[in-house]
Amino acid sequence: MDARAIIAHLRRGETPSREELAWFAKGLADGTVSDAQAGAFAMGVCLRGLSEEGRVALTLAMRDSGDRMAWDLPGPVLDKHSTGGVGDCVSLVLAPALAACGAYVPMISGRGLGHTGGTLDKMEAIPGLSTNLTEERFKEVVADVGCAIVSATAEIAPADKRLYAIRDVTATVESLDLITASILSKKLAAGLEGLVLDVKVGSGAFMKSVEDAQALADSLVSTANLAGCPTSAVISDMNQPLAASLGNALEVAECMKVLCGQNGGPLAELSVSLGGVLLANAGLAADAEEGVARMLDALSSGKAAEIFGRMVAAMGGPMRFTEEWQRFLPEAPIIREIAAPQAGVVQAIDGEALGLAVVGLGGGRQVESDVIDPAVGLSDVVRLGETVQAGQPLLRLHAAREDAAAVAEAAVRKAIVIGEGMPDIPPLIHERSR
Known part of the structure; x- marks a missing residue:
């Protein structure tokens, strides 16, 4: 295998073979591929694109460039991914509510990117809480509590980490093929059995038009399903903030109001809608409507709030955060x-x-x-x-x-x-x- 030959394929508009993409992803992870070659590869994909088969092959190659997690749990392993917005703190509501419905949610999340907030930054607004868990501790918390929201280790999809940094400085971030491979390589490495994608559209999203959002949703869903992970997508509006607050501790407060039954609104509506799709796809509900009803019950009964409190404590946060969250947030x-x-x-x-x-x-x-x-x-x-x-x-x-x-x-x-x-x-x- 040779990086120059692979880049030449892309320059001619040809999709490299599965074996070539696997070699290139391994080279990204171990340094065999240089920064200049990685940049040329990203530009070639951005300008010429990949076939659907090539996009799946690149996603799987990046997934396999590092560790892959495996689970042995008495319920389905589920997760969601958002393409980024403002006031979007759904993960903090969705994860414990899904766990209350019998799912297990090993949520590997990210930090803020551009104008959009990051789930890890929101979690770390809770005093003492650490999102940097070892893989062993991560698995313990998920098995015991039902969910955990953590950062990716260096061993999860290292090819993506390298290529992402290259894309950021070579104006190749907007490639659908590279966005798809980046998002899904990390999610698939987490060993998921079901995934829902929240693709944002509007003034506060990266995708400003419905057509662009639909194209991204189609790319993500088809690739994830062909890679063996049952996946659906929801296209949600981001022409105004989802929650009434923007900012890390302020968004945690919005989530606590929803979890503790003090507030509904768009944040609660989108959270239960995404959860309903996941529960139906995983066989924990007959259809999305029943899934929504189960999610609403998890919130109204207080079970989701109780699970969130246990997760916070297990990750180093206050023991009575759910009961006294106003006192703890800065x-x-x-x-x-x-x-x-x-x-x-x-x-x-x-x-x-x-x-x-x-x-x-x-x-x-x-x-x-x-x-x-x-x-x-x-x-x-x-x-x-x-x-x-x-x-x-x-x-x-x-x-x-x-x-x-x-x-x-x-x-x-x-x-x-x-x-x-x-x-x-x-x-x-x-x-x-x-």
């Missing part, structure tokens, strides 16, 4: 209301701009080495179609410094458009399954 020293400049109806919300404002406050990373402030962010954000009066709060801004608060205030004022008449409000779920 608060920012500066909290100010951002008032509406005029009366009217909320016409549009630029979710990406809101997400970047949170990053600027210190709630996300601008470079990899940045330390996140878990307390900062935005809360009580207005919704599309909401009528506001002049001087009424559009949201509350949580900051660590006055200068950062001033910059964020200017950004969020531009991000929320107020006008006359009722705007077209897209549905929360565009398509329930593919």
